[in-house]
Amino acid sequence: MKYGTRILHNESGLDPHTGALSIPIYHASTYHQHDVDHPGKYEYSRSGNPTREALEKTLAALENGTHAYAFSSGMAATSSSLAILQQGDHVIATADIYGGSYRILSQFFSKFGITTTFVDMTRLENIEEAIRPNSRLLFLESPSNPLLKVTDILRATEIARKHCLITMIDNTFMSPYFQRPLDLGTDIVIHSATKFLGGHSDVIGGAVITNSDSLASRIYFVQNGFGAILGPQDCWLLLRGIKTLKARMEMQQQSAMQIAQWLKMQSWVSDVYYPGLPDHPGHEIIMSQATGFGAVLSFKTDTVERTRQIMRKVKLWSVAVSLGGVESILSYPVKMSHAAIPPLERERLGITDNLIRLSVGLEDASDLIEDLDPKH
Amino acid sequence: MKIETILAHAGLCTDQETGAISTPIYQTATFRHPAVGVSTGYDYSRTINPTREALEKAMAELEKGDRGFAFASGMAAITAVLMLFSSGDHLIVSDDLYGGTYRIFEKIFKQLGLTVTYADTSKAELVKRAIIPGRTKALFIETPSNPLMKITDLGAITALARSERLLAIVDNTFMTPYLQRPLEFGGDIVVHSGTKYLGGHNDVLAGTVVTGSAELSDKIGFIQNSTGGVLAPQDSWLVLRGLKTLALRIEKQQQNAQKIAEWLAQNSKVKEVYYPGLPAHPGHRIHEKQSAGFGAMLSFRVPDSAWAERIINRSRLIIFAESLGGVETLITYPVKQTHGDIPVEIREKIGITDDLLRLSVGIEHVEDLIEDLEQAMAV
Numbered sequence: 068m069k070y071g072t073r074i075l076h077n078e079s080g081l082d083p084h085t086g087a088l089s090i091p092i093y094h095a096s097t098y099h100q101h102d103v104d105h106p107g108k109y110e111y112s113r114s115g116n117p118t119r120e121a122l123e124k125t126l127a128a129l130e131n132g133t134h135a136y137a138f139s140s141g142m143a144a145t146s147s148s149l150a151i152l153q154q155g156d157h158v159i160a161t162a163d164i165y166g167g168s169y170r171i172l173s174q175f176f177s178k179f180g181i182t183t184t185f186v187d188m189t190r191l192e193n194i195e196e197a198i199r200p201n202s203r204l205l206f207l208e209s210p211s212n213p214l215l216k217v218t219d220i221l222r223a224t225e226i227a228r229k230h231c232l233i234t235m236i237d238n239t240f241m242s243p244y245f246q247r248p249l250d251l252g253t254d255i256v257i258h259s260a261t262k263f264l265g266g267h268s269d270v271i272g273g274a275v276i277t278n279s280d281s282l283a284s285r286i287y288f289v290q291n292g293f294g295a296i297l298g299p300q301d302c303w304l305l306l307r308g309i310k311t312l313k314a315r316m317e318m319q320q321q322s323a324m325q326i327a328q329w330l331k332m333q334s335w336v337s338d339v340y341y342p343g344l345p346d347h348p349g350h351e352i353i354m355s356q357a358t359g360f361g362a363v364l365s366f367k368t369d370t371v372e373r374t375r376q377i378m379r380k381v382k383l384w385s386v387a388v389s390l391g392g393v394e395s396i397l398s399y400p401v402k403m404s405h406a407a408i409p410p411l412e413r414e415r416l417g418i419t420d421n422l423i424r425l426s427v428g429l430e431d432a433s434d435l436i437e438d439l440d441p442k443h
Numbered sequence: 444m445k446i447e448t449i450l451a452h453a454g455l456c457t458d459q460e461t462g463a464i465s466t467p468i469y470q471t472a473t474f475r476h477p478a479v480g481v482s483t484g485y486d487y488s489r490t491i492n493p494t495r496e497a498l499e500k501a502m503a504e505l506e507k508g509d510r511g512f513a514f515a516s517g518m519a520a521i522t523a524v525l526m527l528f529s530s531g532d533h534l535i536v537s538d539d540l541y542g543g544t545y546r547i548f549e550k551i552f553k554q555l556g557l558t559v560t561y562a563d564t565s566k567a568e569l570v571k572r573a574i575i576p577g578r579t580k581a582l583f584i585e586t587p588s589n590p591l592m593k594i595t596d597l598g599a600i601t602a603l604a605r606s607e608r609l610l611a612i613v614d615n616t617f618m619t620p621y622l623q624r625p626l627e628f629g630g631d632i633v634v635h636s637g638t639k640y641l642g643g644h645n646d647v648l649a650g651t652v653v654t655g656s657a658e659l660s661d662k663i664g665f666i667q668n669s670t671g672g673v674l675a676p677q678d679s680w681l682v683l684r685g686l687k688t689l690a691l692r693i694e695k696q697q698q699n700a701q702k703i704a705e706w707l708a709q710n711s712k713v714k715e716v717y718y719p720g721l722p723a724h725p726g727h728r729i730h731e732k733q734s735a736g737f738g739a740m741l742s743f744r745v746p747d748s749a750w751a752e753r754i755i756n757r758s759r760l761i762i763f764a765e766s767l768g769g770v771e772t773l774i775t776y777p778v779k780q781t782h783g784d785i786p787v788e789i790r791e792k793i794g795i796t797d798d799l800l801r802l803s804v805g806i807e808h809v810e811d812l813i814e815d816l817e818q819a820m821a822v
Binding site for chain 2: 097143378396
């Protein structure tokens with residue numbers, strides 16, 4: 068079965084009792100038990116809920132994993148996955164990681180004795196150099212947010228395996244439609260499902276997928292123990308969003324490419340960051356590990372005044388936090404997604420105040436371009 | 444304003460546009476900014492969502508706290524509170540607390556360097572003895588406790604906490620703010636499994652935290668936003684909807700519970716009944732002093748495990764399921780369900796044994812409930 072078909076036809080989603088094509092929204096918190104000694108499949112919705120289970124099975128199928136877990140947000144997914152670590156453990160994370168992930172590593176897990184080294188993973192030797200005897204986990208993001216840096220997932224994973232580290236990757240930007248890191252040897256995939264998986268800017272959700280039974284049982288323990296699970300209505304909305312994942316990703320990527328090419332030709336644009344452009348430093352690598360380039364791109368303008376002018380003048384683009392929805396969103400990393408990273412550190416990473424991030428939606432690309440053009 | 448009025452008006456929408464009485468369900472992830480550097484006050488729903496905010500405000504008002512926070516489950520609420528601490532910190536916790544809380548202490552936070560002493564918090568001297576100077580940072584109390592309904596003197600325990608500079612955290616799930624408001628007795632943080640009485644219909648998982656000071660509000664708000672265990676908008680709306688009938692439900696449920704407790708106390712097959720509304724309960728007087736009622740949770744002991752299983756398997760109206768606080772009466776077998784994660788030696792020591800059953804009394808007619816128990820217990 069081709070991937071596009073599998074998105075719609077997998078083992079979940081059909082209601083076995085009625086044949087309904089859409090799984091019912093099970094709002095029940097608890098389930099009647101028939102036998103004291105043999106608990107039923109569902110006991111309590113924090114531990115297992117049929118609607119959430121349908122979503123989790125779909126997520127596992129999409130990422131070619133064996134186990135998936137749905138959380139109340141992408142950050143709940145990330146923090147619950149990191150909670151399998153112990154006091155004294157060390158994490159190596161990509162330098163321009165999402166601001167929220169940076170924040171929990173540097174402000175929460177650090178309190179519990181877990182240290183992190185942030186390195187530029189486009190140079191694989193940086194990973195090797197950062198490894199210590201207590202290193203336990205390699206945390207990748209590729210392409211990274213917001214500068215779309217590409218990490219060689221296969222080779223980074225090989226280094227991790229050599230040193231017995233767990234590899235975890237944030238696959239939010241690509242979605243499983245374009246990139247399936249478990250196939251490249253990664254152990255854990257996380258998503259902010261709020262973005263491309265949901266796709267409609269109408270639900271906050273997170274996902275964790277793995278194909279390791281032992282990691283799965285540890286992650287499930289935290290999901291059930293910490294209880295940051297996704298509500299049934301939101302699980303259903305994600306399932307609904309996923310049905311159009313292929314159509315959306317194809318269309319959004321096509322427009323992103325057109326916009327990137329147009330930006331590239333503008334005199335007031337100093338840099339364009341989109342891995343689909345042949346001169347992007349990660350272009351060859353992404354072609355080897357993904358089937359597309361996604362629909363998020365960033366660019367720098369010649370002056371900060373120009374950046375601000377664009378943000379003031381756009382009408383079609385929503386100036387907002389988040390990405391991945393059918394509506395195009397323009398965001399300003401220094402004040403939004405990466406505000407949690409200290410200014411000096413941001414500057415060093417190239418997240419400057421003339422940087423704009425675009426999440427391209429389903430509008431007509433020519434309308435989106437016209438709306439960005441300062442000459443209009 | 445009286446609490447019944449606050450409850451009925453929980454989430455009463457002041458939407459100027461439409462005048463809608465019920466808070467809209469804002470099923471949105473993000474919000475458009477009017478201009479750069481200008482915000483409507485809503486940026487991203489993990490940080491703040493208008494529907495969740497309505498519930499959070501109602502909870503703060505009901506518990507007389509500084510701010511309220513809503514989470515994806517009661518355990519997510521408790522986890523957020525535990526994130527306040529750091530490796531090396533020590534906590535003192537009620538010994539017969541909910542098994543889920545025990546599980547995260549033992550299996551997750553222990554690995555992250557937190558240590559815990561379980562103590563009978565109904566005895567202040569035992570709590571005092573458990574304090575490790577310089578390391579103990581908080582007390583975590585359930586009163587009444589789950590499932591043995593032990594009562595802790597809130598005023599006394601918070602006074603001890605204050606003198607020792609410890610945070611007093613109270614799980615108020617069994618009582619709800621309608622009956623008991625621990626912050627008024629000097630508590631610092633109140634947590635709830637909103638799945639239980641607040642929601643009240645066994646149809647939503649939720650948790651809440653209410654803080655007693657602005658300083659704690661900032662810290663919990665930061666944790667809620669960063670670790671993201673937030674309650675979804677649809678579920679926030681369901682809890683708000685549940686709050687509106689909280690007073691009616693609790694009144695009816697505790698009335699039924701009192702009658703069932705009295706009936707059980709007279710029954711020859713019942714060895715013991717744990718309900719603070721019975722005058723013989725050791726915590727009866729203290730509970731009366733700090734709460735406006737006795738709630739609708741009770742436990743009882745039968746001759747042996749065979750009896751316990753017989754009652755569970757033969758009950759018809761009373762549903763055998765894990766959870767509590769809903770309009771339907773549920774029977775739970777703590778050793779196998781809620782407290783199954785606590786090692787058997789500890790369970791035996793504190794009295795959670797296989798002859799113990801827990802009832803969450805609902806709003807059915809009490810005679811039907813007693814009749815069901817009667818037929819289940821018939822020889």
